[in-house]
Amino acid sequence: MTAAPLVxxxxxxxxxALGAASRHAVGLRVGGRRSVLLVxxxxxxxxxxxxxxxxxxxxxxxxxxxxxxxxTTFSSFAVGTVRxxxxxxxRAAATVAATNLGAALAAFLFGSILVGRTLG
Amino acid sequence: MERTPYGxxxxxxxxxxxxxxxxxxxxxxARVVAATSSGGGPAILGGTPTGTxxLVAxxxxxxxxxxxxxxxSSGRIRLLVGTGALSSFTTxxxxxxxxxxxxxxxxxxxxxxxxxxxxxxxxxxLAVGGRQRR
Numbered sequence: 001m002t003a004a005p006l007v008x009x010x011x012x013x014x015x016x017a018l019g020a021a022s023r024h025a026v027g028l029r030v031g032g033r034r035s036v037l038l039v040x041x042x043x044x045x046x047x048x049x050x051x052x053x054x055x056x057x058x059x060x061x062x063x064x065x066x067x068x069x070x071x072t073t074f075s076s077f078a079v080g081t082v083r084x085x086x087x088x089x090x091r092a093a094a095t096v097a098a099t100n101l102g103a104a105l106a107a108f109l110f111g112s113i114l115v116g117r118t119l120g
Numbered sequence: 121m122e123r124t125p126y127g128x129x130x131x132x133x134x135x136x137x138x139x140x141x142x143x144x145x146x147x148x149x150a151r152v153v154a155a156t157s158s159g160g161g162p163a164i165l166g167g168t169p170t171g172t173x174x175l176v177a178x179x180x181x182x183x184x185x186x187x188x189x190x191x192x193s194s195g196r197i198r199l200l201v202g203t204g205a206l207s208s209f210t211t212x213x214x215x216x217x218x219x220x221x222x223x224x225x226x227x228x229x230x231x232x233x234x235x236x237x238x239x240x241x242x243x244x245x246l247a248v249g250g251r252q253r254r
Contacts, residue, residue: 008143009140009143012139012140012143013136013137013139013140014136015139016135016136016137016138016139016140016142016208017132017133017135017136017139018132018135019135019139019208020131020132020134020135020136020138020139020203020204020207020208021128021131021132021135023131023203023207024122024127024128024131024199024203024204025128027203028122028123040212040213043212043213044212044213044216044217046213047213047214047216047217048217051217061143065139065142065143065214066139068211068213068214069139069142069208069211069213069214070135070138070139070207070208070211071213072211072212072213072214073207073208073210073211073212074178074181074182074210074211074212074215074234074238075178075181075182075184075185075206075207075209075210075242076185076207076210077212078178078182078185078186078210078238078239078241078242079182079185079186079189079242079245079246081239081242082186082239082242082243082246083246097235097239100212101216101231101235104212104213104216105216105219105220108213108216108217108220109220
């Protein structure tokens with residue numbers, strides 16, 4: 001059912017390395033809170049697509065858990081939102097928090113429906 | 121330095137460690153949940169269908185990132201530990217996926233609890249780091 005522990009670790013780690021480097025590349029081009037929103041929406045779309053695709057544990061560990069998991073981030077989002085609250089007010093922070101959730105949720109569902117329809 | 125191949129290497133090495141750490145937390149918590157609950161739902165790739173592992177990783181990582189960003193002076197440490205490890209240890213895509221999998225009432229609670237504890241952890245991390253610096 002699942003891959004051997006060492007193989008699973010290598011797959012998740014490799015995907016994580018690529019996901020983090022890709023997120024860094026997006027951050028250098030876009031920058032700031034907008035880049036966090038962008039990676040979270042794109043990564044959630046990709047994870048939605050992967051979870052609807054008939055792929056085995058290898059692809060799920062490498063791309064889903066590793067790449068999509070590391071490409072998207074909660075910690076940068078949380079720290080950015082807390083900083084937004086102290087710099088520009090609670091209302092601006094609430095908008096950041098709600099926008100991330102709405103965009104990522106919509107992207108995830110869109111990804112899974114798109115792949116589900118295409119393959120089903 | 122952050123635009124150099126070396127900067128990308130630091131982020132990638134951190135990303136490797138962060139993703140592996142998150143997976144290990146997920147598997148460890150799945151084992152605890154399976155041991156404590158009598159029924160125990162089917163584990164999705166060894167992960168927790170309850171999203172508990174993701175929640176723990178997200179809250180712990182948010183605290184640690186708040187601490188790091190207020191204390192780390194070196195750009196190298198920020199790239200390796202911050203952009204690389206901690207940002208990869210935490211995840212938004214799996215968080216959303218878990219919320220969807222939990223369904224309507226439970227998923228909304230999961231989002232609310234994740235947001236509340238995650239923001240609180242980040243705020244405490246920033247406050248603790250900012251205080252000890254001076």
